[in-house]
Amino acid sequence: MTSAGRFAPSPSGELHVGNLRTAILAWLFAKSSGRDFLLRVEDLDRARSGAEAEQLRDLQAVGVRWDAAVVRQTERxxxxxxxxxxxxxxxxxxxxxxxxxxxxxxxxxxxxxxxxxxxxxxxxxxxxxxxxxxxxxxxxxxxxxxxxxxxxxxxxxxxxxxxxxxxxxxxxxxxxxxxAVVVDDAQQGIDQVVRGDDLLSSTPRQAYLATLLGLPVPEYAHVPLVVNNDGVRLAKRDGAVTLGDLAAVGIPAERVRDLILESLQLPAAPLLDALPHFTPQNVPKTPWVWTTPRA
Missing domain, CATH: 3.90.800.10 (Glutamyl-tRNA Synthetase; Domain 3)
Known part of the structure; x- marks a missing residue:
């Protein structure tokens, strides 16, 4: 089975800048290590009608592509x-x-x-x-x-x-x-998990469970979150933080992508062009403070 990384959003609403940054990081980690990149919709709970389509659209808008059909937890x-x-x-x-x-x-x-x-x-x-x-x-x-x-x-x-x-x-x-996440990762051949560091504390439970089930434990990289000016994890209540809201104030998806890449000390460019400049060791260790840019 091919090794892979992944992004696994819950379809509860539109992705915000913090979600998109994590997705881009997961893609960069996977592709820089020669892995496939997969997308899994974690829809066991909190699914909102139409949210999955919105999320897939927004991921594609910032240049994230996946290498196999989308998998949904409700089918498993x-x-x-x-x-x-x-x-x-x-x-x-x-x-x-x-x-x-x-x-x-x-x-x-x-x-x-x-x-x-x-x-x-x-x-x-x-x-x-x-x-x-x-x-x-x-x-x-x-x-x-x-x-x-x-x-x-x-x-x-x-x-x-x-x-x-x-x-x-x-x-x-x-x-x-x-x-579900332990079973899914093993069944999909995902041996690299890149996600927000708010999930780090739950990772020992998952690694222990994988061991009990005789499943491989993935490599982990828990990346810093995006926060508001008060240092609190970014949320949709913080103003224009989704691609839709940002587009409404004159900021296109390509600029959001470039701002995310610049926050990672990477050149503003399509993801394939930024990829050669990415190394996991250079990922910033502190949260990125998001301030809505001017159009």
Whole structure:
């Protein structure tokens, strides 16, 4: 199977400049290392009608191209169920009946982050599970055998993060992100994952899960985010931050692309022309502060 990198947006709305910068970086990382570049639509949750088409249009407008047909998570339920069935057969899952509020209010280990699962349902008896099934549906959690796991990241070095008994399938039947992304990356031959550094803390969970499933752990590169003038992660409430909004004030997609490349210390040019100048070691380590340029 050909090795590949990828970009995997959730179709919840238009991409903003921060999303587009990450997509361009993922493309540059993949192409500079001789990999294919794939696009996966992570539409298990938060899908808005028409958003996928908007996102694909905007990626193409800044020059991002992919090397195979777009894959959608909603078409891959059998793969996720097979992975959960394998973990269950190995005794690595259990039913959880906790609400989000109960988890937030429960005491947890001193080193665990806010919201880490405290193991409330881990040791329920068969009778206790039967009682709880009568009142609420269960999610499926991983029965983790470690409390932390380490990964290597091209920009952050060795990173160790907390691993708890995280959800594999929600109580509404939807596959959880941490399981789906591991299964998808392995099945697609993706051995390089480039994404925003806000996802770094979830990466040890995913690497640990891949190991349990006997799947390869990808190379990781978690890149800095784009932020507003207050240092807060860029969002659509920050004004003209999507290609559509920027075009409305006279700023075309090509200029947005060039501004992104300049923020990466690369020449303003079509991506194929900028590619020879890209090296992962030169990726800026700090967030890029976005200020809407003048037309």
């Amino acid at each position: 339920a059998k793969l996720y169920e097979a992975a959960i069935a394998r973990l269950t057969a190995d005794g690595r899952t259990y039913e959880c009946f906790c609400t989000r509020r109960e988890i937030q209010e429960a005491p947890s280990a001193p080193h665990a982050p806010q919201g880490a699962y405290p193991g409330t349902c881990r040791r329920l008896s068969h009778a206790e599970r039967e009682i709880r099934r009568a009142t609420r549906p269960a999610s499926i959690r991983l029965r983790a055998e470690v409390s932390e796991w380490g990964v290597e990241d091209q920009l952050h070095g060795h990173y160790v993060g907390v691993v708890d008994d995280f959800v594999l399938r929600r109580n509404d039947g939807v596959t959880a992100y941490n399981l």
